């Protein structure tokens with residue numbers, strides 16, 4: 001009787017985990033699909049509005065899924081940048097999320113969540129055919145790294161055509177928006193990857209940081225461009 005009960009429990013457990021695995025792989029396929037469509041739409045924008053001739057900035061890079069998609073779409077001299085080689089900047093702690101109250105609000109977050117260390121990140125990119133010289137990593141938490149010295153250094157390399165913000169938290173998005181201010185030109189695209197976290201609320205997370213930034217920087221107009229199950233993209237006019 002006891003043996004029968006144990007094997008029944010084992011079967012139920014296996015079915016549960018199998019169900020979860022199928023769900024997860026479906027979700028990942030869907031996410032990758034959406035990511036590819038998103039970048040195709042962004043590419044179309046740059047074809048229509050060429051030449052914008054700026055660089056790619058990504059804040060929150062984890063295992064490089066979006067970063068690789070950007071390299072794939074905008075890596076060679078193209079409509080995205082016909083004058084120069086595009087610079088690809090990956091800004092991340094490479095230690096995962098910071099230790100702040102806000103990241104305790106969601107079960108999938110927490111200190112150190114989404115950590116991919118720098119060697120691992122390079123390995124992943126290398127496997128996809130991207131060499132170290134194809135991109136630049138800026139390692140560290142934003143409140144330390146996003147300073148005036150870095151701003152002066154990167155300004156010499158040009159403005160931003162596409163800014164991808166995927167760092168989840170209000171705490172992290174505030175310094176990002178203040179940093180990128182001077183890299184924006186008329187037509188720059190900005191993607192908020194975590195727009196609908198916190199139940200889509202305007203008073204939390206990325207949306208909170210965005211609306212505060214918008215109020216304090218009336219020189220920028222944000223034109224809603226693309227929206228999907230995760231992201232909100234704006235064209236910036238100035």
Ligand SMILES: C[S@@+](CC[C@H](N)C(=O)[O-])C[C@H]1O[C@@H](n2cnc3c(N)ncnc32)[C@H](O)[C@@H]1O
Pocket residue numbers: 059060061062063064065066067091092093094095096097098113114115116140141142143166167168169171172
């Ligand atoms: C959800 S992951 C990004 C996913 C990534 N775009 C991808 O395609 O795999 C969030 C990332 O933001 C980074 N991050 C969040 N807040 C940060 C901060 N204040 N300073 C530096 N990195 C931060 C984390 O280290 C993590 O890699």
